[in-house]
Amino acid sequence: MSGQKLPIYPLPEREIVVVEQTSALEEHIGVARRHVQALYADAYGQVHGVVSRWIEVEHSIERRIKSLHAPDEQLNPGLLYIGVAALSGSVLARGRNIVIRTLLPPTLFVAASSHFLPKTTHNVRSYFAELEEKHTPQLAYVHNTGIAHTRMTWDRAVEAIIDGRRVTGEKTEGIVKKVEEATGLKLGQVFGGGKAVAKKAEVIVAQKVEQVAEATKERAEAVKAEAEPQVKEAEKAVQVEELSAKTDKLPYKKDEIVEEVKRIV
Numbered sequence: 001m002s003g004q005k006l007p008i009y010p011l012p013e014r015e016i017v018v019v020e021q022t023s024a025l026e027e028h029i030g031v032a033r034r035h036v037q038a039l040y041a042d043a044y045g046q047v048h049g050v051v052s053r054w055i056e057v058e059h060s061i062e063r064r065i066k067s068l069h070a071p072d073e074q075l076n077p078g079l080l081y082i083g084v085a086a087l088s089g090s091v092l093a094r095g096r097n098i099v100i101r102t103l104l105p106p107t108l109f110v111a112a113s114s115h116f117l118p119k120t121t122h123n124v125r126s127y128f129a130e131l132e133e134k135h136t137p138q139l140a141y142v143h144n145t146g147i148a149h150t151r152m153t154w155d156r157a158v159e160a161i162i163d164g165r166r167v168t169g170e171k172t173e174g175i176v177k178k179v180e181e182a183t184g185l186k187l188g189q190v191f192g193g194g195k196a197v198a199k200k201a202e203v204i205v206a207q208k209v210e211q212v213a214e215a216t217k218e219r220a221e222a223v224k225a226e227a228e229p230q231v232k233e234a235e236k237a238v239q240v241e242e243l244s245a246k247t248d249k250l251p252y253k254k255d256e257i258v259e260e261v262k263r264i265v
Helices: 024-068 075-092 098-116 118-135 137-183 187-249 251-264
Strands: none
Touching (some): 024 118, 098 118, 118 137
């Protein structure tokens, strides 16, 4: 044995400290793992943002479609008829030149849309016009100018047709008169039969309108006569109430007000 004395009391336990020592490989693995986690979080955020934007786009499209669709128009048969009309245009234009094959299907599509879904088609046109004026104002100006010129041309064509019919009728009447003078035939009676029938129809319609107006006037007078006594009674009741209120406020004039009530009643 050594010459050291053993302690009387037990010695305290020594604290054991464990020092972690990481290798270079573990450090590289940790850096790579953190980098992968950051990339994953970034990619997840981007994908989530894209999905959210797509959902917003879907909702906006749904709201826009609901705003364009007229509530009193059914889409189920209307869209079917419009599609059939467009396909019929493609079938009818088969074998024609390129202009007819290009213009006939969309023309029938627009015509069928205006016929089967007029309000919805009007809403769609207004929406596209708003987009056109918002994004391409110059094109919208050219478009509106073209529409205005087309309407003016159409109005002028209608006026020209009406004037042409009038001039043709006048010339026809002149020719008929000359033929009657030359031949002695009563062609005016033949051509004038249709005019006589039209005039007779106009007279009948005017008479019916006058009869309806007279009946309406008589009915209004009868209703007025029935309601007039009730109106008078109501006026008397109002006057009596007013006089009663005056009686409550002015007790020294009760006799005069009572006489006034008797006079009214």
